[in-house]
Amino acid sequence: MEKILWLISSPRGDASVSQQAGNKVIELLTHRYPDVQVVVRELVKNPVPFIDTEFAEKMFMTAEDASNEPSLQVSEALIAEVVEAGAIILSTPMHNFTVPAPLKAWIDQVVRADRTFKRTPVGKVGLLKDKPVYILVATGGIVLGDDATQPDFLTPYLKAIFSTIGIHDISFAHLERAGAEKESFDTILNNIRSELEIVWG
Numbered sequence: 001m002e003k004i005l006w007l008i009s010s011p012r013g014d015a016s017v018s019q020q021a022g023n024k025v026i027e028l029l030t031h032r033y034p035d036v037q038v039v040v041r042e043l044v045k046n047p048v049p050f051i052d053t054e055f056a057e058k059m060f061m062t063a064e065d066a067s068n069e070p071s072l073q074v075s076e077a078l079i080a081e082v083v084e085a086g087a088i089i090l091s092t093p094m095h096n097f098t099v100p101a102p103l104k105a106w107i108d109q110v111v112r113a114d115r116t117f118k119r120t121p122v123g124k125v126g127l128l129k130d131k132p133v134y135i136l137v138a139t140g141g142i143v144l145g146d147d148a149t150q151p152d153f154l155t156p157y158l159k160a161i162f163s164t165i166g167i168h169d170i171s172f173a174h175l176e177r178a179g180a181e182k183e184s185f186d187t188i189l190n191n192i193r194s195e196l197e198i199v200w201g
């Protein structure tokens, strides 16, 4: 593996639970693959622009045509990062039951008809090569299982988004109430470590 793409979408910088967990995962992976290059895309520090009128008019261009289209340059650069990555780590908090807006802006630039997926009579079919994606989700409340006190639109949404562009090898680690319970944060990080042994062992 030559490159890992690490997407960070928390506004909380070093205090971010999902970012700290991502950091641990990156540490593990760089230990395992010492020559790997980590490409970090900080979606709050360097926000991806929202799509605009021109983008909406031009977005159906193929890669070849899009390379000369100014309004698609951000989209092309972000797609290139996904294509070139051997694996993707996504650190994200849950905001209002789903993904934070800066991550949604990235998704809107990357998930493009006729470029990263094609439309067929039976639905959308991904055009990118499959690769492992490890998603670290930090939540303030309990969102999974029988004890959940709120809906989780983030997990099924991200599964659908990545599989739409052809990426199906997706693993999640949910850091529920992780900021509140330090011990559980450490336990979760240990679980992530063991899981990674299985996923990328």
Ligand SMILES: Cc1cc2nc3c(=O)[nH]c(=O)nc-3n(C[C@H](O)[C@H](O)[C@H](O)COP(=O)(O)O)c2cc1C
Pocket: 010, 011, 012, 015, 016, 017, 018, 019, 092, 093, 094, 095, 096, 097, 098, 138, 139, 140, 141, 142, 143, 150, 178, 179
């Ligand atoms: C604007 C905003 C909305 C939030 N919405 C939710 C939510 O819907 N459900 C939840 O469990 N936590 C919610 N939280 C709490 C965060 O998910 C939680 O603090 C998480 O640990 C933050 O991750 P981070 O430290 O990586 O930023 C919200 C936080 C913010 C700032």
